[in-house]
Amino acid sequence: MTQLEYAKKRIVTDDMAFVARREGVSPVTLRRDVRRGRTVILKRAGSPRAPVGVGRGLSVKINANLGTSPLRADQNLELEKLAAAVKYGADAVMDLSTGGDIAGMRRKVLVASAVPVGTVPVYEAVTRRREATAVTADDILDSIRTHIEDGVDFVTMHCGVRRAHIPLLESRIMGVVSRGGSFLVKWMLAHGRENPLYERFDEVLELARARDVVLSLGDGLRPGCLHDATDRAQLAELKTLGELARRARAAGVQVMIEGPGHVPLHQVEENIRLEKKLCRGAPFYVLGPLVTDVSPGYDHIAGAIGGALAARAGADFLCYLTPKEHLGLPNLEDVVEGVIASKIAAHAADLARGQPGRGRTDDEMAEARSRLDWEKMLSLALNPDKARAMRGESLPEDEDICSMCGEFCSAKANRDICEKVKMSAVRRRVGA
């Protein structure tokens, strides 16, 4: 039985209890949200990894993508990226390998990862046949089955891209930018047939249900630039995803919805509202979104802006972007930068959403700063290693000043002020 099926029977599973405890929410509330499809629990049945809850009332989660490409297929490097991503706070990872021994890479990631693992099975089907149009519907379903048998916790499937949506692309600058989406559109155009993942959706559901793998409905027509955002093609697909989400829930399959992409700042909240409405509150997994197209080298920052705003408005899961987005495959440092940027966005949104206990570290940091306790400040940083290195560029840690102001330090002046303000005599003296 899936978590959703247990929830429908009003049973709180051990995994639900674990997630509720970790998140500081009541198990009954969590069970209700799982039942209604507003929360999913990422954990394949029997997986040794701890479950991660994504959805309503829970802290915002972040995902780090990794994996080989045809031009860079260094499995050890990808495993190092995995370790770094988890170290700096990724709640889940996706192995998007398209180069070298794809199956071998996936199995290594599944052994090494402490957090839930997702994949996009259609990539492997396409790379095997080399030519997108040569892939059969059976190839794709076989690929899904293999990934699920290997033990992945969630799979992205672009089931909602339909033939009828293709003409809606005409007014776009960028057309289709999703890899999976572009493959399926090409396939539909070549064969003059409907998307096989849409046609055979019941089989997809049966595969996911058997092992309680969360279905992440990919947005194959997501906008690839601000110009294309929130257009008819995107919304037509989103509407289809809403219908498929309903069918998934009815079949006992946990489902979340993937989202843009590139969205201007003033459309971010509206995108969340539309997803929540059309997909009846299904968890929303957004890629960034990027709030400008002109930031290659800094897309993790453009994505953190969009992600923070999206998460505050109700997005549940942020896919990171690295500084290398739009430029090449990220290296180890890029992965760390991407994870931290997403973490800042998720944390800022958690604070805004009032997630239990989330402000504690910020207050501890503030206290350490007011005491000029450098060791504490550095240890509380999201990336203590980097903060320490930056601080170390200027001064040894035991100095209680920094190179910004030296002795001309407001924290030092403030210590005197604090002492005095706490004395009630001072209050009289200043005439208040």
Place this chain on the structure above:
Amino acid sequence: MTQLEYAKKRIVTDDMAFVARREGVSPVTLRRDVRRGRTVILKRAGSPRAPVGVGRGLSVKINANLGTSPLRADQNLELEKLAAAVKYGADAVMDLSTGGDIAGMRRKVLVASAVPVGTVPVYEAVTRRREATAVTADDILDSIRTHIEDGVDFVTMHCGVRRAHIPLLESRIMGVVSRGGSFLVKWMLAHGRENPLYERFDEVLELARARDVVLSLGDGLRPGCLHDATDRAQLAELKTLGELARRARAAGVQVMIEGPGHVPLHQVEENIRLEKKLCRGAPFYVLGPLVTDVSPGYDHIAGAIGGALAARAGADFLCYLTPKEHLGLPNLEDVVEGVIASKIAAHAADLARGQPGRGRTDDEMAEARSRLDWEKMLSLALNPDKARAMRGESLPEDEDICSMCGEFCSAKANRDICEKVKMSAVRRRVGA
């Protein structure tokens, strides 16, 4: 006469005409906003630098801080930072030097800068006397006079920190974090007297009016952590700043208001609304704001999130943060990273606010991406050097793929799709 005085006489100055042309707004609208104090023009009378408009209906501006500290007083390095900041898009700079030959540094910056220059004169007064409490009111006014005579375009003065506000600090974790603010509070506590900049505000105004220097009313009690944000101390000072802004306008002095600081995501818009209300639409110059306290090493990202949201809500001017904030004096690379992060925030807000012509580069980037025109993509990047280096890590520029996907490239697949979608036969074929 100041720009404000001209505007009151319904005269469009050459500087107003220049700003209006550059911003794509009507000169009469601009003049009205200058007259009502909703827009300021940063340009000291007689300055050789081009004027920069900050305020209502104009694009969001960004400022880069630079300057020596007692522990790092390398003037050439600071001049390199100036050049880098302007190269990457800073609309103004502030020289916050507190170490070495402060006056000499300022004069070099004033000669070298192509953009308006601001300073905080009280720093120099304090560093001269060494002990904050030894400074006299005349020292401060002398310092303001010298900076204005030297040719600065705007000065930050913490005129709104009052004795009566001091007891409101009691509930804070961080107390006072503004350097100027902490000096003035210390001074008031030591002398048992009112803030001299408040008492002698008319003299400050006369100095600013004489050369049309924009008065930037500093927020000496700005919150230094999320816990202290939007508290009674901050709002009491903001109310005073509103009164002082009114007096400044009546005296013909252009004025803007400085703001936080550290603000949780859900309080950002409210902070903008309060400033615009209490200060009757005066331009708002915010520092970040940072949306978390735990991001040392990445404060430029936390600041870009807050800055984008603030600017979308009506903030006019963003002071950058570098990755080195809270850790030490920024180096050259930190300055570039800080400028770009702020630029992304300002640009994203410009797009959301519908600033004329602001989406053009994003659309050009999207077109270049759809054509896989790497040379064009790299040249349109906010930091072409960095984008080129990152791209170059993986492949020569003449390759039309990148190391992310290699031949498994959605843009390539998309080229086929685009060709077909434009043929009306395809539309029939897909049955739509």
